[in-house]
Amino acid sequence: MKIPRKKTIRQSxxxxxxxxxxxxxxxxxxxxxxxxxxxMGMSNMLNTLMNTAWDLLLNTVFFIMGITVLSxxxxxxxxxxxxxRLLEVILKPFMRPIFNLPGVAALAGLMTFFSDNxxxxxxxxxxxxxxxxxxxxxxxxxxxxxxFGMGLIVITFMSGFGYFNAAMVGLAGTVVGAAVSxxxxxxxxxxxxxxxxxxDEEEQDDEVEISYKTEGGVFLxxxxxxxxxxxxxxxxxxxxxxGVLIISSLVMITTFGPKDPTIGYQGLAYEGVPVLPEIxxxxxxxFEGLFGFEQPELIAFPITSLGAVGAALSLVKAFMAEGxxxxxxxxxxxxxxxxxxxxxxTHTAMLDSLNFRSLTSRALLSHTIGGIAAGTFAHWLYVLxxxxxxx
Numbered sequence: 272m273k274i275p276r277k278k279t280i281r282q283s284x285x286x287x288x289x290x291x292x293x294x295x296x297x298x299x300x301x302x303x304x305x306x307x308x309x310x311m312g313m314s315n316m317l318n319t320l321m322n323t324a325w326d327l328l329l330n331t332v333f334f335i336m337g338i339t340v341l342s343x344x345x346x347x348x349x350x351x352x353x354x355x356r357l358l359e360v361i362l363k364p365f366m367r368p369i370f371n372l373p374g375v376a377a378l379a380g381l382m383t384f385f386s387d388n389x390x391x392x393x394x395x396x397x398x399x400x401x402x403x404x405x406x407x408x409x410x411x412x413x414x415x416x417x418x419f420g421m422g423l424i425v426i427t428f429m430s431g432f433g434y435f436n437a438a439m440v441g442l443a444g445t446v447v448g449a450a451v452s453x454x455x456x457x458x459x460x461x462x463x464x465x466x467x468x469x470x471d472e473e474e475q476d477d478e479v480e481i482s483y484k485t486e487g488g489v490f491l492x493x494x495x496x497x498x499x500x501x502x503x504x505x506x507x508x509x510x511x512x513x514g515v516l517i518i519s520s521l522v523m524i525t526t527f528g529p530k531d532p533t534i535g536y537q538g539l540a541y542e543g544v545p546v547l548p549e550i551x552x553x554x555x556x557x558f559e560g561l562f563g564f565e566q567p568e569l570i571a572f573p574i575t576s577l578g579a580v581g582a583a584l585s586l587v588k589a590f591m592a593e594g595x596x597x598x599x600x601x602x603x604x605x606x607x608x609x610x611x612x613x614x615x616x617t618h619t620a621m622l623d624s625l626n627f628r629s630l631t632s633r634a635l636l637s638h639t640i641g642g643i644a645a646g647t648f649a650h651w652l653y654v655l656x657x658x659x660x661x662x
Contacts, residue, residue: 307524310544311536316524318538323523324516326540331585332515335428336508340501342423346385347500351492355381369446370415370453373403379412380449384422387507388617391416392624410630411456413621414638418449418645420612421580428584429601432591436662437598440653441605448610448645456637460630514579514613519586522547526571527589541589547571561643562603563650566595572604573646576611583608598662599653606649611642 308316349355358381363374370376378400382390394400395412404412422445429438487495524543529536536542548567551558558564569590575583587604590596596604618638619631656662 307544311542315536315538315542319524319536319540319542320520322538322540323520327515327519327585328512331519331588332508332512335424335511335515335581335584336505338424338427338431339508339511340504342385342427343502343504343507344497344500346423347496347503348493349385351496355385369450371457372408372412372415372453375400375403376408376412376415379416380419383416384419386421386503388417388420388612388614388621392621395621395625407457407461410460410622410625410627410634411453413618413625414452414456414634414641415449417612417614417617417621417638418445418452418610418641420609420614420617422609422612425580425584425605425609425612428587429605432587432601434598434601437601437653438605440602440656440662441609441649443652444602444606444645444647444649445609447648448606448641448643450641451644452610452638452641455640456634459633459637511579511581514582515585518575518578518582522571522575522582522586523589526568526586527593547574561647561650563599563654564603566593568593569595569600573607573611573642576608576613576642577615579613580608580611581613598657599650602649602653603646606645607642610645611638614638 304316311319349358355378359375359377362377362380366372366374366376379391379394382394391413394416395409401409422442426438426442429435429441523541525546526548527541527543528545529542530539531537545568547570551567551570555567558567558570562569564570572583572586572590575586583604587596587601590600615635618634619628622628622631622634653662
C-alpha cells in the first residue's frame with residue numbers, strides 16, 4: 272500500500288492564501304490613503320501625519336508620562352504601606368453582590384486600577400489566589416480586572432482639566448460596566464465544567480499577600496517605593512507611545528476637517544477628512560441617546576479606547592480646543608475609557624495565559640456591552656446629579 276506523502280508548504284494552499292491576503296491588504300491600504308490624498312493632497316496628507324505625530328509626542332505623550340510617573344509612585348506607596356490591603360478589606364463585602372466574585376477579587380481590581388490590565392495575569396496564575404475561585408469566576412476575572420485598567424491615570428488626567436466631579440461620575444459608570452461585563456461573561460461560560468474545590472476565605476485570608484515588598488526602615492521603604500513606582504510609570508509611558516502616535520494620528524485624520532475651511536488643507540497637525548463623524552452621523556440618535564454626545568466627532572474617543580486608552584486620552588485636548596467637551600462628555604469618556612482600557616489588545620494575551628484562548632470572543636462581546644453600559648450609566652447619572660445641582 273502506497274503511503275501518501277505530506278504536502279510541502281509550496282504544494283499546500285498556505286502560500287496561495289497568503290497571496291490573497293497580501294492582495295486584499297494592499298487594496299485596502301492604498302485605497303485608504305488614496306482617498307485621503309484625493310481630498311487633502313499627497314503633500315498635505317504626509318505633512319499632517321508627521322505634524323500630528325510630532326505634536327502628540329511633545330504635548331500629549333510627555334504629559335501623560337508625567338501623570339504615569341506620579342501615579343506609579345503613588346500606587347507603589349499605597350501597596351508598600353498597606354493602603355491597597357486596607358481598601359481590599361473595605362471592598363471585599365461588595366464583590367459577591369455586585370460582581371458575583373469572591374472577596375479577594377477586589378485585589379485584582381485595585382492592582383489594575385493602580386497599574387494596567389496585565390497586572391491581573393500574575394494574580395490569576397497564583398495557585399493560592401486561584402483557589403478562591405470556581406473556574407468560570409476565574410475566567411471572568413479578566414473582564415473584571417480590565418474594567419479598571421489605568422484607572423488612576425485616567426481619573427488624574429481628567430481631573431487635571433478641572434473635571435474631578437465628572438471623573439467620579441465616570442468611575443461610578445465603570446463599576447456598573449464592570450458588573451455587566453463580568454456577570455455576562457459568567458453567564459456565557461457557566462455551562463462549562465466548574466472547579467468544585469473552593470477554599471474558605473476565612474481560612475486563607477492572610478495567605479494572599481501582595482508581592483511588592485522592600486526591605487529596610489520606613490524612610491528607605493518610602494524612597495524605594497516612589498523610585499520604583501516612578502520607574503514603572505516611565506515604562507508605562509514609553510509603552511503607550513506607539514498607540515498614541517499611530518492610532519491617534521489615524522483616528523484624528525479621519526475625524527477632523529481642515530483648520531480653516533476658507534483656505535483649505537495646509538498640512539497642519541490635526542487636519543483630515545471627517546470620515547468617522549459622517550459614518551456616526553447615520554446612527555447619531557443612538558450615540559446621542561446613550562451618551563449625550565452633541566458632536567459626531569466625539570465617537571472617536573470610545574473607538575480609540577478599544578485599542579489603547581492612552582491614545583484615547585490624547586484626543587481630549589483636541590476636543591477641548593474645538594469646544595466639543597463638557598462635564599458630561601468627561602464623565603462618559605472616563606467611564607468608557609477606564610472600562611475598555613484597550614481590551615482588544617490585552618484580552619487575548621490574558622486569556623491565553625489562563626489557557627482559555629478559545630473563550631476570547633465571548634470575553635470581547637461581554638466587555639463591549641459592559642463598556643456601552645458604563646458610558647450610558649455615567650451619562651444619565653450625570654444628568655440626574657446635574658438636575659439636582661450636585662455637579
